[in-house]
Amino acid sequence: MMKLLNSRKTPLSNAIACAMLTLSVSNSLQAETVNPVPIKKDNAIEVIMVTAQKRVQSINEVGVAISAFSDDDIRDLGLTQPVDLAAQTPNLNINNTFSNSIPNVSIRGIGLNDYAVNNNPAAGLYIDEVYLSSPAMLSFQLFDVERVEVLKGPQGTLYGRNTTAGTVTFVSKKPNDITEGYVTLDYGTFNRINLEGAITGELTQGLNGRFAIQSTQQNKGHQYNRATGQDVGKVDLLSWRAMLNWQPVDELDVLLNVHRGRDKSDTWLVKVDNSFITQDDDFYSGDPYSSAGRADTFVDITSEGAALTINWDVNDDTILTSVSGYEKYQRRHVEDRDGSKLIQLDGEFNNNIEQLSQELRLTYVTDQWVLIGGAFFGTDKITTRDRFDTSDLPFPFKAVGNEYQQKSSSRGLFIHSEYALTDHYKLTTGLRYTDESKEFTDAFTFIYTDTIPSKGGTQTNIFTPVNNDYDVNDVSGKIGIDYSDLDDTLLYASISKGFKSGNFQGQLTFNPADLAAFGEEEVIAYEVGFKTALAANRVQLNGAAFFYDYSDMQIYGPIFYSEQLKTNLFGITNVGDAEIKGLELDLVLHPFDGLTIKFGLGLLDTKVTKSVVAGIKVGSELANSPKINFNSNIKYSWSLNGTLNADVVFNSSYKDQVAYDIVNQPAAAIENGYTLHNLRLGISSEDDIWAIHLYGKNLSNVQYRSQVLTSTVGFGATYGIPRTYGIAFNYNW
Numbered sequence: 001m002m003k004l005l006n007s008r009k010t011p012l013s014n015a016i017a018c019a020m021l022t023l024s025v026s027n028s029l030q031a032e033t034v035n036p037v038p039i040k041k042d043n044a045i046e047v048i049m050v051t052a053q054k055r056v057q058s059i060n061e062v063g064v065a066i067s068a069f070s071d072d073d074i075r076d077l078g079l080t081q082p083v084d085l086a087a088q089t090p091n092l093n094i095n096n097t098f099s100n101s102i103p104n105v106s107i108r109g110i111g112l113n114d115y116a117v118n119n120n121p122a123a124g125l126y127i128d129e130v131y132l133s134s135p136a137m138l139s140f141q142l143f144d145v146e147r148v149e150v151l152k153g154p155q156g157t158l159y160g161r162n163t164t165a166g167t168v169t170f171v172s173k174k175p176n177d178i179t180e181g182y183v184t185l186d187y188g189t190f191n192r193i194n195l196e197g198a199i200t201g202e203l204t205q206g207l208n209g210r211f212a213i214q215s216t217q218q219n220k221g222h223q224y225n226r227a228t229g230q231d232v233g234k235v236d237l238l239s240w241r242a243m244l245n246w247q248p249v250d251e252l253d254v255l256l257n258v259h260r261g262r263d264k265s266d267t268w269l270v271k272v273d274n275s276f277i278t279q280d281d282d283f284y285s286g287d288p289y290s291s292a293g294r295a296d297t298f299v300d301i302t303s304e305g306a307a308l309t310i311n312w313d314v315n316d317d318t319i320l321t322s323v324s325g326y327e328k329y330q331r332r333h334v335e336d337r338d339g340s341k342l343i344q345l346d347g348e349f350n351n352n353i354e355q356l357s358q359e360l361r362l363t364y365v366t367d368q369w370v371l372i373g374g375a376f377f378g379t380d381k382i383t384t385r386d387r388f389d390t391s392d393l394p395f396p397f398k399a400v401g402n403e404y405q406q407k408s409s410s411r412g413l414f415i416h417s418e419y420a421l422t423d424h425y426k427l428t429t430g431l432r433y434t435d436e437s438k439e440f441t442d443a444f445t446f447i448y449t450d451t452i453p454s455k456g457g458t459q460t461n462i463f464t465p466v467n468n469d470y471d472v473n474d475v476s477g478k479i480g481i482d483y484s485d486l487d488d489t490l491l492y493a494s495i496s497k498g499f500k501s502g503n504f505q506g507q508l509t510f511n512p513a514d515l516a517a518f519g520e521e522e523v524i525a526y527e528v529g530f531k532t533a534l535a536a537n538r539v540q541l542n543g544a545a546f547f548y549d550y551s552d553m554q555i556y557g558p559i560f561y562s563e564q565l566k567t568n569l570f571g572i573t574n575v576g577d578a579e580i581k582g583l584e585l586d587l588v589l590h591p592f593d594g595l596t597i598k599f600g601l602g603l604l605d606t607k608v609t610k611s612v613v614a615g616i617k618v619g620s621e622l623a624n625s626p627k628i629n630f631n632s633n634i635k636y637s638w639s640l641n642g643t644l645n646a647d648v649v650f651n652s653s654y655k656d657q658v659a660y661d662i663v664n665q666p667a668a669a670i671e672n673g674y675t676l677h678n679l680r681l682g683i684s685s686e687d688d689i690w691a692i693h694l695y696g697k698n699l700s701n702v703q704y705r706s707q708v709l710t711s712t713v714g715f716g717a718t719y720g721i722p723r724t725y726g727i728a729f730n731y732n733w
Contacts, residue, residue: 045533045540045590060531063428063482063492065152065544065584067092067600071173074145076635076649078678078695080194080216082138082168087653087676088631089150090584090602093624095660095707096139098349099268099718101299101333103138107152108546109580109606109625110165110523113660114556114572116506117331117351118382118406122554124155124167128257130307130325131161133355133380133408137303137329140261141237144198144212146173152584153546154498154523156476157430158372158416164498164523164550174255175200175208175245181733188695188726192218192235206247213240222722223269227292227341236264251313260304267297270716272339273668276393288703288719293336294346300332319363321374329353338713342392343452345713349387355380370418375411382406384506389452393712396564397447398457402508404443410501411435424485428494430478438470440504443515463512470517474499488533498523500554505571510564518573524549540588548580555623557663558710559613567712568615568663577610578622594638600631608662615663626673628656640683648681660708668715669708676702676720682728689732696725 067089069079077088083103086094093106097115104113105123112122117136125132132138142148149169156162179201186194198212214237221233239261246254269291305327312320331351338344361374387401414432421427444465448457480494502519509515529544555575558568582604589597606622633651640646654675661669677700682693701723708717 045537045588045596060533060540060542061484061490063426063480063490063494063529063531065527065529065542065546067150067152067586069148071146074142074148076680077633077651078680078697079142079148081141082170084142085148085150085168088600088633088651090586090600090629090631091152091582091604092150092602093626093629093655093658095624096718097135097707097709098333099270099335100265101139101267101301101331102136104135104624105138105165105168106624107150107165108548108582109578109604109622110548110550110553111624112554112556113623114506116572117353117384118404118506119503119554119572120161120500121165122163122500123165124161124163126167126169128170128172128307129309129323129359130305130327131357131378132327133161133378134329134353134382136331136351137327137353139263139301140303141214141216141239142170143196143214143239144173144241146171152544153494153527154476154496154525156432156434156496156498157414157478158374158432161376161378161410161412162432162434162474162476162499162501164500164521172241172243172257173198173200173210173212175210175243177202177208182730184728184730186726186728189724190218190220190222190233192216192724192726203244208245210243210245211240214238221266222289224287224290225269225293225295226290228295230295232266232269232293232297234266238262253311255307255309257307257309259306261302263299263301265299267299267333267335268718269293269297270335270337270339270718272337272711272716273714274339274344275714276338276344277340277342288705288717289722291339292341293339294334294341294343297335298333302330304328314362317364317366321359321361321363323357323359325355325357327353327355337388337711337716339716343389344392345711346389347387348389350385352383353380368420370416372416373414375413377409377411379407379409381408386506386508387453388508389454390712391452397449399448399452400445400508402443402445402506404504404506405441406438406504406506407441408438409436424483426482426484428478428480428482430496432476433473434476434499434501435473436471436501438501438503438517440466440468440470440515440517442467443504444512445508445510462510466512466515468504468515468517470502470504472501472520474501474520486532488537490531491528492530493528494525496525496527498525502554502574503572505573507570507572509560509569509571510562511560514560514571518554519552521550521552521554521574523551538590540586542586544584546580546582548578550578550580552576553578555616555662557615557661559615559663573613575611575613575616576608576618578606578608580607580622580625581605595636596634598631598633602629603627604629617665620662620665621659623659623662626656626658628654628673630654639686643686645684645686646682647684648679650677650679652677660705661710663710666710666715669710671705671708674702674704675700676704684730691730693728693730694725695728696723697721698723 083094121135152166181199183197194216196214200210216237218235221231223232241259244256308324310322333349357378364371385403391398412434416430442465451457476497478496483491527546531542552574556572560571585601587599606625608620631653635649637647656673680695684691705717706720
């Protein structure tokens with residue numbers, strides 16, 4: 001396959017990724033090592049091209065709904081963390097379920113709105129081809145990123161684990177044999193300082209290296225704790241990544257990726273409409289960034305791992321790929337959930353995750369046929385101890401919490417085929433067999449009746465530790481057809497089945513029966529779409545329409561009634577069925593050189609069609625599923641005097657009214673629609689050696705709730721960041 005590339009300097013791993021990206025209709029775009037080749041003509045849209053199947057092929061020729069962000073897009077849009085992606089991606093919603101941690105990714109209305117770390121996300125999350133087993137592992141910063149890709153729709157016939165919503169893939173920049181690098185310094189509101197840099201080059205013949213690092217420090221917070229008189233929201237982040245790319249012969253490519261990150265930031269305060277105490281809420285009711293809570297809240301997260309990717313050219317048509325991954329994640333999170341200086345719901349979460357994964361795949365590519373077959377195996381181990389201090393609540397205990405261990409293993413066999421029936425029709429088929437097993441052990445709920453643990457309380461277990469098993473196997477697949485006998489237009493249609501295994505709820509309960517396994521969920525997805533270039537490639541219009549039959553959906557919320565507390569406790573289980581209908585449009589305009597305009601529109605109609613639990617009504621909308629979401633991005637670049645360039649980027653995003661809680665659809669958990677605006681402008685040298693930019697985010701200073709959770713003390717809201725601004729300097733060599 002190396003012989004099929006335009007340049008022999010491109011790593012073999014890039015070749016395999018190119019083939020995966022452009023040839024796979026049901027591909028989740030985890031081909032992490034592809035090097036995009038910008039192709040642009042005068043007054044034409046710059047598109048990312050990849051080399052595969054002995055020809056240059058555009059991402060717009062792939063028959064699947066994709067939103068992709070290049071490194072330039074990430075910089076221009078000011079994307080610093082995964083949650084930022086949703087603003088510029090139709091029908092993608094990402095919000096933190098617990099203040100500033102545990103992201104929930106929802107694609108086309110399907111997600112996992114659960115704070116427990118033991119449940120697998122509905123959307124597959126990948127970093128450099130390695131699957132992340134828990135949504136908690138998505139709370140990282142974006143740095144030295146080549147691109148991010150969002151694939152919409154259920155996935156099962158290729159790569160990693162089965163998912164019902166889609167995939168989000170993060171691709172790091174890879175080493176090359178040219179010594180070069182960059183450094184970026186950013187200073188902004190709240191004394192936020194971000195320093196990022198990378199260097200790459202040839203270490204010895206056939207061995208290239210790359211090292212990247214990022215540090216973010218912020219010594220002032222955007223929130224005010226009225227109980228302590230201190231700012232809250234300080235940031236302390238440090239991450240690095242080291243890569244080695246070894247190519248001893250043309251037929252063999254080895255890429256080693258070692259990385260580590262830590263987060264010791266403040267835990268954001270939660271604005272609570274407290275049911276037990278009102279004076280604090282009344283006095284500060286008009287200030288969403290002021291609340292109360294304990295003084296020692298914090299986040300302490302450490303993540304580290306390694307990935308080894310090997311590509312071997314068996315012959316001109318066949319490549320064997322191995323992806324081995326190891327990830328370790330440790331989290332201690334202390335927060336105040338009651339919005340007062342009292343000890344009513346002060347939480348402490350201790351989580352440890354360790355996972356191993358191995359994927360093997362064989363890719364066969366000819367002019368008429370693409371055949372990809374492989375196997376995946378992954379294991380993960382999770383240990384958790386979560387606790388809530390409640391000494392100022394009218395409960396017969398001073399603290400309550402839960403512990404458990406969980407071991408999971410997933411095995412899958414998959415085969416994917418693309419066959420050119422004629423010059424203009426391509427048939428895509430895929431099949432996957434999955435076998436998953438999980439052991440949920442030493443699970444129990446504990447209480448402290450005398451005093452809280454920090455004051456020497458005594459722990460009492462309220463029931464004997466529970467041990468449960470869960471096993472499931474499944475066959476999923478996809479069939480699709482592409483038609484390309486129209487000028488610069490691709491039409492496609494597909495039917496696919498997505499599958500997500502069941503699990504165990506990781507929240508506390510007073511009833512051990514609630515710790516029984518809940519079952520798997522499934523999606524049958526029907527989709528049609530088109531991708532067309534107009535006006536001599538100055539206009540690109542892509543669209544997709546879809547219908548989902550969503551069965552046995554896994555929903556988190558206040559579902560399990562507790563006799564001891566006379567209220568519902570949170571948990572996750574299968575709640576019934578739903579139907580999802582929607583539409584997506586992406587429009588790119590390049591009317592003249594220097595100006596690029598992008599628009600995105602997402603429409604969703606979600607409805608519960610069957611309910612098997614109390615509190616979820618037939619006809620209810622799914623959580624995190626706004627009916628309308630819209631985004632725009634306008635960039636204009638021009639030359640100032642022949643030695644300097646200038647550019648301005650203005651982007652906006654609109655999210656319609658959204659429900660954050662499906663259980664009873666409470667009005668307090670419904671957020672009205674809002675629009676955000678961001679601006680970036682600056683100058684750079686003609687040779688792109690240096691650049692300096694001013695930027696502003698949330699220019700209208702919109703106050704909006706990014707999450708609302710119901711708890712024992714009432715509804716707790718997390719508000720988005722207010723208006724910020726800053727200056728960034730970049731130097732390349």
